[in-house]
Amino acid sequence: MLKLGMIGGGHGAFIGAVHRMAAALDGRFVLVAGALSSTPEAAVSSGIALGLSRDRAYSSWRDMLAGELARPPSDRVQVVSIVTPNATHFDIALAFVQAGFDVICDKPMVIATVQADALVEAVARAGIVFAVTYNYTGYPMVRHAAAMVRRGEIGRIRKVVVEYHQGWLAAAIEETGHKQAAWRQNPAINGIGGAIGDIGTHAENLVSFVTGLEIESLCADLTSFVPGRTLDDDAAVLLRFQGGARGVLSVSQVCIGEHNNLTLRVYGETGSLAWRQEGPNALAHASADGATHTLARGTGMEAASSRLPPGHPEGFIEAFANIYRGVADAIEARVPAGTYPTVHDGARGVRFVERVVESSRRGGIWISA
Amino acid sequence: MLKLGMIGGGHGAFIGAVHRMAAALDGRFVLVAGALSSTPEAAVSSGIALGLSRDRAYSSWRDMLAGELARPPSDRVQVVSIVTPNATHFDIALAFVQAGFDVICDKPMVIATVQADALVEAVARAGIVFAVTYNYTGYPMVRHAAAMVRRGEIGRIRKVVVEYHQGWLAAAIEETGHKQAAWRQNPAINGIGGAIGDIGTHAENLVSFVTGLEIESLCADLTSFVPGRTLDDDAAVLLRFQGGARGVLSVSQVCIGEHNNLTLRVYGETGSLAWRQEGPNALAHASADGATHTLARGTGMEAASSRLPPGHPEGFIEAFANIYRGVADAIEARVPAGTYPTVHDGARGVRFVERVVESSRRGGIWISA
Amino acid sequence: MLKLGMIGGGHGAFIGAVHRMAAALDGRFVLVAGALSSTPEAAVSSGIALGLSRDRAYSSWRDMLAGELARPPSDRVQVVSIVTPNATHFDIALAFVQAGFDVICDKPMVIATVQADALVEAVARAGIVFAVTYNYTGYPMVRHAAAMVRRGEIGRIRKVVVEYHQGWLAAAIEETGHKQAAWRQNPAINGIGGAIGDIGTHAENLVSFVTGLEIESLCADLTSFVPGRTLDDDAAVLLRFQGGARGVLSVSQVCIGEHNNLTLRVYGETGSLAWRQEGPNALAHASADGATHTLARGTGMEAASSRLPPGHPEGFIEAFANIYRGVADAIEARVPAGTYPTVHDGARGVRFVERVVESSRRGGIWISA
């Protein structure tokens, strides 16, 4: 079992708990250390509540770094999961990377390209495993879609339509004490992208992962619908890909009735694919004969990512766990990059958010990606 | 029964047959005259095949106009349906309007705003009923959606996502003798909009009908994916509406696997609506409580547009027939505008296509609508 | 155009209006005579309202029979649609058959097997076209399913699951003036089957049409859930088919939330088919490879029954019109039986209802079909 440490994710956090479940599912990680909150007392008490020994329930990530380095190498945490607010990722990640730890970092990786570039370089120098939890690429049918595209089963891609619609920020809940909502509207914590940074980056990554296309230029229109917001809660972006494909990206957190509707459609010269995160065990494949073929997870080649036979729904945690599994494989085999999103994916996502914000700030002009 | 004449729609035409079925469904129109083809022989033989008397199976629309005017008023056709290729609509419509006939004209109404303006003026002067067959507004649940918006049931609108995806032009079938495909790529017959003119105009009209919003500015990216095409077969357009709402419109005829996927989603401050043309008897209404309410045609207030109880699917022809029914009501009651799309809707659609094409030609800039 | 007469279907009737729309859709029938109500005054006024000439808006079916026979043969109605309450079908149908008219009769054809046998014999003797409007067999994808079964595309059939669930009789609306509900609970008008007779007979016919299987024995459990009802409003029936296939049939009119949910699933040795009336333009075909192929109406061989391309929904009326079209083809070609349900289908349905009622009355025992 790999010894795991966690930064952030204490009492009341959402994504930290997801990381822990993802790490636990396959029995390949054991949580042994943590600095689970920015408040020292909460950090310690959260750690103890999770069963950490008293001396490894650290009060800060710096203490944790020092404390772990002070242990004999065979007893140290091997990999550190960073699930703190976006703006703190860089310092933490850089420190652990430079100290030689493998790292799993939540998205967006950092909040500026200059940080991303530094991190890319540090990771290369350290030779460690660095994963960004673009968890939607962990879904078996997403991986199957990517494989089908690579095999040419829908031909050269023409058009990509991706949307990521949520509705939980339709009202100004950040003003009534909703913690998760509040930090997302604070650029100092969250970075410059609102919805585009929070979920738009997932959409960009999904497109990249499945299609392999690179965005050449984009034209964006960001909006803050809810009064009082400084960051966007809605985004519409037109995309032009290298090689001539076109794309439409719609992202919003004010769409009442939508829960976590991340949907991707890819239209090629000889077929198309459609996948919807809320029904993730199916992939629709249309061919030129006019029929739509619904492929079920567990029936074919994506078996490596499946834990259950078809018809036994796998969900968000299982997909997330596939990222962790990829990291475990990579760490144990010391492969430079396995089946997980890398620091390069993270960096591309950071730049994407920056360019979208830039296009929109300049009135919605086309700019290079 | 109203005496109906038809221009175009002879042997092998698609939309002419739809108009005839729509007119027949409620038994309020009887086809008595026609100039059903641009080829005189085909015009006559098509008319006879449809049961017209020999003297009213005209060889051209000009003959029909003259022939009908020569009959005593009580024996003339009362309303004329124009289902010829787009570029011919203007001359025909203007002539019949000026002669005092009521007119039903297929979309797009004409191929240039200058024509549209002239027609608007002529219709106003003649005081006749002039309908444009934006048939999707005939669906009961579309009408119900429009009524819900007007009653404020989803609050002030924030975001509109409309798409109209087809796949039948994914290959260059216009080069292998497909008549319907061929004239759509001929600007002299079709006008300047490819997919945007053929189906994008339906999408624009649907948005306008349901939301009542007016487009303030737009930014468009048109593409011709299939080699050899002069007109677009794909369009992506960002929309800004008066009052602050935003929109995304995606239109394509190269989306393999899509048949006639016209889908509208409208997100307001207190709820949202979603409707899909391929499952037209349902309307999804989400409210802020997080539940989605699926409303079934035939259960409530849109009864005036329904012919059957819920669960008995009504389709494309029934919706089309609702436009005809609205025209019949208007003619019999001599109301200036009833429940049918008017010459103003037609004019707005023509201008929309022009502005989209203009935005795209200039590299995808924002221009006023 | 074929000259059509109609018995029943006056003011306020549901199915009569459907028959008229179905007859009108393709322009192959013209309604020229009718005895549209059992009340003479209503019969006449309904006829005039529908545009019949005064002398052919008959006050009773007997008058109509006499009146039409008194006209020269070339001026008579050619085919008579019978849309009166079930218990009256037999006398009317027999009289018109014996007089040599072609007949379209609503379902259930008659209310007793002894009547059905007499009618079968009379039809054979008269050599006329006799159709029963089992309209669900008019759906193109139902016909396609039947063709696939015949071609062996799902192998030998093992299991059939059919359900027909409605909810409109969940409360005792027959006691509060709902006419359609009231006569359905009157055995003297409706016959001995409640839900099983009203809609169960459609389910039986659909199974027979698609699978070609013959029921060998059945075991039924009928229930009257709503207090005060004499006839069943719910039925569950186990089926054993000749050759070894098994079936489950569930029929109900008290299922709140269900509108007109007729669903058929057929599982064979090498594949399966699923079709749902409320989404009738699709047919799901699963093959042994685990994928489900959704076939869209209009893309293939069932073209003869389609009026529109794929993605343009056809519904209940279009399917109904396909029965009328089959009748028109048969009459014009004088073929003994074309693409429409015949007197034999009607007779089998009557017997099915009788046997189901018999099984249930005897406590739910297995009896031969």
Place this chain on the structure above:
Amino acid sequence: MLKLGMIGGGHGAFIGAVHRMAAALDGRFVLVAGALSSTPEAAVSSGIALGLSRDRAYSSWRDMLAGELARPPSDRVQVVSIVTPNATHFDIALAFVQAGFDVICDKPMVIATVQADALVEAVARAGIVFAVTYNYTGYPMVRHAAAMVRRGEIGRIRKVVVEYHQGWLAAAIEETGHKQAAWRQNPAINGIGGAIGDIGTHAENLVSFVTGLEIESLCADLTSFVPGRTLDDDAAVLLRFQGGARGVLSVSQVCIGEHNNLTLRVYGETGSLAWRQEGPNALAHASADGATHTLARGTGMEAASSRLPPGHPEGFIEAFANIYRGVADAIEARVPAGTYPTVHDGARGVRFVERVVESSRRGGIWISA
């Protein structure tokens, strides 16, 4: 953390791995001992592969029972999961119950009512926690449905339709080395129920859990479609519940195209509920107004069973983990029965299978449940 032991579930087993993931998900169990195979060598090697210490990777369940009893109480396993073939459950469960261990037993609990009765008595005497993994009752929306029924939100229940259709046994894969398929056709290992025992028991339990109804009598028709099978691979059962409700149950493992389609519909006097295992995060609630309300997991009262917000799919493992969580709660609180299926549910399921088989053997007669 609760110390968990496992009997069965070694290399290549399916359900054992599911139990381990379910136990791991919330971090409340740690696997410390096991007798993971009936073959001593495989038992030991499987245990070591799972990280058990050498002395607790037992070669047989009897060794494990003795070995654990030999440890000081505070060091013993606290709860034992039994995931062996059905016929072995009884001896193992009884031994561990009598020794005072808490037990989690896979379904069907045992293979005869006489065993079930003995186990019920032993559990009562021992006062331990005994759970049967009817895992589908762990789904949040199933629990929500049960709560809605109890609160009267659909009124008195009239009709229940449950189906559980799979297709993986459509061919005789048991003859070509498929282990999972093979033991299911061996009555000595599997018991007397084929599909009815393997998955029909889940369907019965789901009905009982959601509706609270008790089956009064039943009429069953079991079939073995695939040549060479001794046990049923298909079942159709009519149900009569105490109080007058009726039910239809269809179970099959030969339905090509079906993966794990467990679907429940419950129709009451004022509303209905529908739930489908393959899309488990939604529950459809229809009310008498004709609209269908789709409720999303995570938006309301079933929160106790949810780990993620709405739109983030939870699946089979999460539901299974809810059973484990209920057991952990019960053990820690020493409550006699918490939110998990008990030995009484297990006993009722065993009897149900026996009665269904009896009814069918006697030709499909109605017998008391």
